[in-house]
Structures are given as structure tokens and as C-alpha cells.
Amino acid sequence: MNTIFLIVQREYWTRVRKKSFVVMTLLGPLLVSIFYAFLIWVSMAEETPTYRVLVLDETPDGMAAELSTKAGPDIVFESGLPGNLSAFTDVLYQREEVDAVLVFPLRAFENPSSIYLGYKTPPSLESRSGISAAVEQVLEKRKLAFYDIPQSTFDEIRKRIDMPIRKLKESGSLQSDDSLLRTALGLGSGFLIYMFIFLYGVMVMRGVLEEKTNRIVEIIISSVKPFQLMMGKILGIALVGLTQFVIWALLSGIAMAIVGGIMAPDALEQARQGSLQTQAEVGGINTGEVLGMIAGINWFVILGSFVFFFLGGYLLYSSLLAAIGAAVDAETDTQQFMLPVSLPLAFSLVISMNIIKNPDGPWATFFSIFPLTSPIVMMSRIAFNPPAWQVALSMGLLVLTFVLSTWMAGRIYRTGILMYGKKASYRELMKWLFYKGNA
Amino acid sequence: METSLAIDIRNLTKRYAAHTALNDVSIEVPKEQIFGLLGPNGAGKTSLIRIINQITAPDSGQVLLFGSPLAPMHVSRIGYLPEERGLYRKMNVGEQALYLARLKGLSTAEAKSRLKMWFERFDLNPWWNKKVEELSKGMQQKVQFIVTILHEPDVLILDEPFSGFDPVNAALIRDEILRLRDNGTTILLSTHRMESVEALCHSIALLHKSKVYLSGSLTDIKNRFRKNEYRVVLEMPETEFNTHSQYLSQTLLPTKLEWADGFAQMEFQLPESGALKATLNELLKLGNLVEFRELLPGMDRIFVETVTESSKA
Numbered sequence: 001m002n003t004i005f006l007i008v009q010r011e012y013w014t015r016v017r018k019k020s021f022v023v024m025t026l027l028g029p030l031l032v033s034i035f036y037a038f039l040i041w042v043s044m045a046e047e048t049p050t051y052r053v054l055v056l057d058e059t060p061d062g063m064a065a066e067l068s069t070k071a072g073p074d075i076v077f078e079s080g081l082p083g084n085l086s087a088f089t090d091v092l093y094q095r096e097e098v099d100a101v102l103v104f105p106l107r108a109f110e111n112p113s114s115i116y117l118g119y120k121t122p123p124s125l126e127s128r129s130g131i132s133a134a135v136e137q138v139l140e141k142r143k144l145a146f147y148d149i150p151q152s153t154f155d156e157i158r159k160r161i162d163m164p165i166r167k168l169k170e171s172g173s174l175q176s177d178d179s180l181l182r183t184a185l186g187l188g189s190g191f192l193i194y195m196f197i198f199l200y201g202v203m204v205m206r207g208v209l210e211e212k213t214n215r216i217v218e219i220i221i222s223s224v225k226p227f228q229l230m231m232g233k234i235l236g237i238a239l240v241g242l243t244q245f246v247i248w249a250l251l252s253g254i255a256m257a258i259v260g261g262i263m264a265p266d267a268l269e270q271a272r273q274g275s276l277q278t279q280a281e282v283g284g285i286n287t288g289e290v291l292g293m294i295a296g297i298n299w300f301v302i303l304g305s306f307v308f309f310f311l312g313g314y315l316l317y318s319s320l321l322a323a324i325g326a327a328v329d330a331e332t333d334t335q336q337f338m339l340p341v342s343l344p345l346a347f348s349l350v351i352s353m354n355i356i357k358n359p360d361g362p363w364a365t366f367f368s369i370f371p372l373t374s375p376i377v378m379m380s381r382i383a384f385n386p387p388a389w390q391v392a393l394s395m396g397l398l399v400l401t402f403v404l405s406t407w408m409a410g411r412i413y414r415t416g417i418l419m420y421g422k423k424a425s426y427r428e429l430m431k432w433l434f435y436k437g438n439a
Numbered sequence: 440m441e442t443s444l445a446i447d448i449r450n451l452t453k454r455y456a457a458h459t460a461l462n463d464v465s466i467e468v469p470k471e472q473i474f475g476l477l478g479p480n481g482a483g484k485t486s487l488i489r490i491i492n493q494i495t496a497p498d499s500g501q502v503l504l505f506g507s508p509l510a511p512m513h514v515s516r517i518g519y520l521p522e523e524r525g526l527y528r529k530m531n532v533g534e535q536a537l538y539l540a541r542l543k544g545l546s547t548a549e550a551k552s553r554l555k556m557w558f559e560r561f562d563l564n565p566w567w568n569k570k571v572e573e574l575s576k577g578m579q580q581k582v583q584f585i586v587t588i589l590h591e592p593d594v595l596i597l598d599e600p601f602s603g604f605d606p607v608n609a610a611l612i613r614d615e616i617l618r619l620r621d622n623g624t625t626i627l628l629s630t631h632r633m634e635s636v637e638a639l640c641h642s643i644a645l646l647h648k649s650k651v652y653l654s655g656s657l658t659d660i661k662n663r664f665r666k667n668e669y670r671v672v673l674e675m676p677e678t679e680f681n682t683h684s685q686y687l688s689q690t691l692l693p694t695k696l697e698w699a700d701g702f703a704q705m706e707f708q709l710p711e712s713g714a715l716k717a718t719l720n721e722l723l724k725l726g727n728l729v730e731f732r733e734l735l736p737g738m739d740r741i742f743v744e745t746v747t748e749s750s751k752a
Contacts, residue, residue, distance in 0.1 A: 003542055010538050014530055215525030219583070222492045222519040223542040418494070420523060431456045 011236025208325030313375025
């Protein structure tokens with residue numbers, strides 16, 4: 001209708017032209033690229049202070065002399081000093097740069113658990129594992145010699161295999177494992193929907209509250225129906241959100257490309273190799289396979305359901321938030337009503353992180369169909385190809401629920417926006433639901 | 440259907456969960472007049488106005504606008520200035536006025552040209568591109584008034600239109616209201632300010648406790664509240680006044696009796712209107728009659744009297 005269009009237009013234009021919108025829309029990608037640059041920088045120039053360890057070797061054959069100097073770039077072993085523990089302790093506390101004493105007691109080989117590290121400054125997690133590994137290596141060498149096992153034999157025994165994990169299709173052919181990609185895709189889109197619902201749902205609530213506290217609402221609803229005003233606002237803000245996301249996506253892509261280009265390309269290469277390594281550990285994948293996986297995912301289904309759950313979830317929650325905005329007089333009063341709305345949202349995010357482990361389990365199934373959680377949870381599942389009937393049921397219920405919720409919100413809204421200086425309780429809201437029909 | 444009524448309110452009842460806002464209310468608002476809707480806070484005025492504006496619906500009863508039952512298309516024939524009124528604070532003045540006008544069904548071009556005329560008239564032109572929050576309260580009220588009448592409604596509903604105005608701007612608005620009436624607009628004026636009722640309204644209805652307690656033309660109502668109170672001024676020297684004053688205060692039991700600058704002023708109430716002629720004859724013998732008039736009750740007195748009386752009942 002023409003008036004709804006006018007309202008949508010106003011809601012959209014006034015918001016899109018706001019300084020805060022322009023700043024956030026441009027700053028968003030900037031923050032993303034700064035974060036990205038920071039990640040690269042951290043992986044490149046990781047400079048931790050040296051952890052200096054004095055080695056007190058009481059073993060008869062100087063076992064500690066075999067301590068690898070390559071325990072870590074930040075760990076330095078200082079051995080060969082004479083003296084007993086108390087002398088070492090004195091040195092530890094006299095020399096500022098020394099952080100700990102590593103003690104190899106007399107019978108360290110026979111009783112390895114007697115080896116210990118006594119520190120002045122607590123070692124970082126990395127230093128801990130570095131020192132432990134160095135000590136284990138020494139013991140390992142000693143044991144190999146003791147049992148007379150050649151190093152090469154031992155290496156052969158220890159060799160790791162990278163067991164390929166593949167999808168065995170009905171036809172008998174093998175296909176690359178893409179469950180990681182699907183997980184990332186599901187979680188990513190679930191999180192995007194969560195953000196969108198929260199950011200813009202709250203914007204709807206604020207807008208309603210603004211109209212109420214400004215006292216402009218009565219002027220407007222003498223021209224249009226309250227429901228039209230509410231829906232116009234919800235739709236207008238949905239468009240604002242879509243605009244912002246599209247700009248973000250475009251700018252983020254551009255910004256990341258630029259940052260990637262500026263930062264040393266070899267660092268990027270390093271990072272890529274690093275990530276390939278981890279991927280290789282899990283499944284052994286090469287670039288060609290990645291491309292194959294991307295091609296193997298049904299993007300039409302994913303994008304389609306993303307838009308559907310995106311809009312469905314937003315309509316459901318923003319109508320509830322609009323009702324809250326109409327029911328109260330000031331933003332501080334929204335708290336008591338916000339909790340039951342934000343709880344299922346936050347809950348669905350937690351659920352979807354867990355169901356990734358078992359995307360077809362009973363919990364995953366239930367919460368991906370339950371309409372208050374389905375927009376996020378079903379979206380996280382969708383990449384795992386859940387049964388079609390579940391998706392259909394979830395979508396159907398979501399539509400039914402948002403029709404019901406906008407109807408309810410409309411009734412609370414039209415009464416609430418004209419109630420000034422009255423604190424609404426849940427009981428009050430129930431009454432508003434059943435007031436006789438308005439014009 | 441031809442009718443002399445702009446708004447015909449028939450047996451309206453509106454109940455909320457805890458209380459009844461309107462109880463079998465019937466009011467007839469004649470065309471092309473200023474009609475005063477009076478009543479203390481909580482009497483049901485706003486509920487009634489919201490029903491006429493189709494913001495809420497009655498539980499029972501009917502409202503006819505120019506003879507036909509209220510329908511969505513009537514929205515563009517009504518202009519409504521609510522008591523609780525405001526504007527989007529962060530939005531530009533001109534843009535906002537344009538938006539509100541378009542919601543009432545005006546085309547952009549039409550709204551723009553009319554707004555230009557009104558902004559000129561109300562000295563608002565320099566503010567077109569300013570944000571509403573930069574305007575003084577009085578200026579915001581002017582903008583709201585313009586937006587209310589811009590679509591040239593047949594019926595104008597004004598709820599406390601003068602609140603927030605300084606005397607100069609209140610006079611400006613009052614003149615506009617009178618001009619609109621002369622051009623054929625029917626105006627429903629809801630207010631507490633009895634001086635504006637006396638100055639503007641032809642007829643009124645007094646709502647109290649969700650019911651109509653008084654209605655009719657201002658003259659009729661005042662006549663109903665006549666109490667045979669009169670004011671007489673006679674020209675006489677002070678010495679004579681002193682001689683007659685005892686006689687006067689005994690026979691007339693005046694509420695006011697005093698002499699100043701050669702004139703004796705008295706105000707008194709007669710037990711019945713029939714006694715007027717004889718009393719006046721007696722007074723004429725005492726001096727030259729300079730002024731004689733009946734003291735009609737003011738609307739504020741009628742208002743207070745009706746409300747307190749009904750509260751006692």
C-alpha cells in the first residue's frame with residue numbers, strides 16, 4: 001500500500017543518511033581489515049621475551065648436556081655452571097634475566113619424574129611445553145641408547161600417517177571430505193543471522209520507543225493504521241540492514257585484498273601453508289580438492305535458506321521487540337522484557353556451536369525446528385543436508401510463528417504506543433492482546 | 440444524504456479492562472462551527488477523539504461523519520492535532536512536514552507548494568532545512584499546526600491547541616482557527632481553557648465521568664444557568680449615596696455596593712425575574728441610570744458548578 005511504502009521510505013532514508021550509519025558501514029570493513037592485518041602481523045612478528053633457564057645437572061654422566069638448544073626460539077638453557085641448588089638459587093635471584101632453574105637430580109635417568117623446573121618467573125604456556133619437550137627428547141635419546149634401538153628404526157615406528165577421510169558415495173566413487181567447510185559455512189551464516197536479528201531488532205525497538213517518547217505517534221496513526229506503521233518500520237529497517245551487509249561484504253572483500261597485497265606476500269604464503277598444514281593433518285586436501293568441495297555444495301539451497309531464515313528470524317524477533325518498545329516509556333524499562341527475547345537467541349547460538357559435532361542428533365533436530373531457535377540452528381545444520389521434511393517443517397513453523405508474533409505485537413503495539421506514563425506488566429500486556437478490535 | 444451535522448455521535452460506549460471511558464455518549468456537532476468539547480481530566484475526551492479519528496473503535500454506538508458511518512476514506516477529511524504531540528527530533532523540518540502531509544494523501548508537489556505558502560505565513564522559511572530539535576517549542580507547535588491543516592480537512596480536531604504557545608502565537612493560531620471556520624471548516628476544540636471556549640465556541644458539550652452532562656449552544660447553556668443576577672450603575676453624588684446606601688443594602692442584599700468618582704455600582708441577585716421591573720423602577724428614582732445588564736455566568740463557573748455538583752451526586 002502507498003502509505004506503508006512512504007513509511008518504509010522514511011525509515012530507510014533517515015537511517016541510511018545518518019552519520020552513525022555511514023561511519024559504521026565504512027568503519028566495519030576497516031575494523032575487519034585491521035583485525036586481519038593484526039592476525040598476519042602476529043603470526044609474522046611473534047617476539048616473546050627470552051626465557052632463561054639455569055640447568056643444574058647432578059647426573060654422573062652429564063645428561064643435561066644433550067639438552068637441545070632448539071627447544072624454542074625463546075628458551076635459553078645455561079648449563080655447565082658449578083654449584084648446588086642453594087648456589088643456583090642465589091644466582092637465580094641475583095641475576096635479573098634468569099627465570100628458572102631446571103634440576104636433573106643424581107638418578108634422573110632411572111627416575112625421570114624427579115626432574116623438575118623451579119621458577120622465579122612463571123613460564124608461559126609455550127615455554128612450558130618447549131622445556132618439557134626438550135627434557136623428553138633427552139630422555140628419549142638416552143633410552144634409545146639404553147635399549148640399543150637405532151634412531152632410524154625409532155623414527156620409522158613413530159612415523160605418522162595422514163589417513164584420508166573421504167565421502168564414499170552410493171555409486172562407489174570417493175569424494176573429498178567437505179565437512180569442515182560445511183561446518184564453517186553453517187556456523188558463519190548462523191552467526192550472521194544472529195547479529196542481524198540483534199542489531200536491527202533492537203533498532204526497531206528503539207525506533208518505536210522514539211516515536212512514543214517524541215509523541216509523534218498519535219499524529220501518524222491518525223493517518224495510518226498502527227499495524228502499517230509498525231510493519232513499515234520493520235521492513236524499512238530490514239532494508240537498512242541488508243544495505244549495510246551488502247556494503248560490508250563488498251568493502252571487506254576489497255579491504256582484505258588490499259591488506260593481503262600490502263603485507264609481505266611471503267607472510268601470506270606462510271599463513272596459507274600453516275593452514276594447509278592443519279588441513280592436511282585432518283584430511284589431506286589440496287587446492288584443487290578445495291575448489292571441488294566448493295563446487296560440490298548446493299549454494300542455491302544454502303543462499304536460499306539463508307535469505308529465508310534471515311528474514312523469518314528478523315521478522316519474528318523484530319515484531320516482538322517492536323511490541324516491547326511500544327509497551328514501555330523509556331529504554332531503561334525494556335530490560336525486564338528483553339530477557340525472554342534475547343535468551344532464546346543467545347541460546348540458539350550456543351546450541352549451534354555444539355550441534356556441529358552431531359548435526360543430526362535429537363537436540364539439533366528439535367532446536368532447528370523450534371521456531372524461536374530455528375533461524376540460527378537450522379542455518380547451522382543446513383550445510384549438512386538435513387532431511388527435507390525437517391527443513392520444510394522448520395520453515396513452515398517459522399512462517400506461522402512470525403505471522404502470530406506480528407499479530408500479537410500489532411495488538412500490544414497499538415495499545416502500548418498510546419499509553420503514556422504507565423508501567424506495563426506482563427499481565428497488562430496479556431490484557432492488551434484481547435482488547436476489542438480497533439478500527 | 441444531506442445533513443446539518445458534521446459529526447453525529449450516537450450512543451458511544453468504550454470500555455477498557457478496568458474502567459469505562461465513554462458511557463452512552465451522544466453529541467451532535469453542527470457544520471461550520473467551532474464546537475467545544477469540555478471536561479475535566481479523565482472525562483473521556485481523548486477516548487472520544489481517538490474514536491472519531493479511527494485510532495480506536497467503540498464497543499458500541501456509531502459515529503457519522505457528514506451523514507455516513509466512519510470509514511477509512513474519512514482519514515483524509517479530518518485534521519487532528521493531539522494533545523500529546525511531537526515530531527521526530529532528528530529529522531529536518533521541511534522533510535518531516537512533507538512526509539506527514541503525504542501520509543494524509545497529498546502529492547509531493549501539492550504538499551510542497553502548500554507548505555511553502557504556510558511557512559511563509561508563519562515565518563518558518565529559514566527553518567526548512569533545520570532539524571526539529573533546533574526549533575523552539577512554539578515553532579514546533581506552529582509546524583504541527585500547519586501539518587494538521589495542510590490537507591484542508593473538512594473537520595479539524597484540536598486537542599488543547601494553545602498549550603505551549605506564547606500570547607502572540609496563541610493569537611496567531613486563534614485567528615487562523617477563526618478564518619478556517621469562516622471558510623467552512625468544522626472545528627472540534629477540546630480544551631480546559633474556558634476563556635478560549637467563550638471567545639471561540641458556538642456550542643459545547645461537557646463530558647464528565649464518561650457521560651455528557653451538558654450540551655448545546657453557549658447562549659442556551661448560559662441561559663439555563665441564569666440566576667437573576669444584575670449589575671446597575673447609577674450616577675449620584677457621594678452625599679446622596681451615603682443617604683441611600685443603608686436602604687440599598689437592606690432591600691437588594693447586593694453582592695457588591697460601592698461608590699467611586701460620582702457613580703454608585705451595585706450587583707445583586709433577585710429571587711425571581713418578575714421582580715426586575717419593580718426593582719429597576721425603584722432604583723431609577725435614586726439617580727441617572729448609566730449601566731444595566733444581566734450578569735450571565737461564565738463558562739468556567741458553569742464548568743466548575745456542573746462538575747462539583749455531579750461529583751456530589
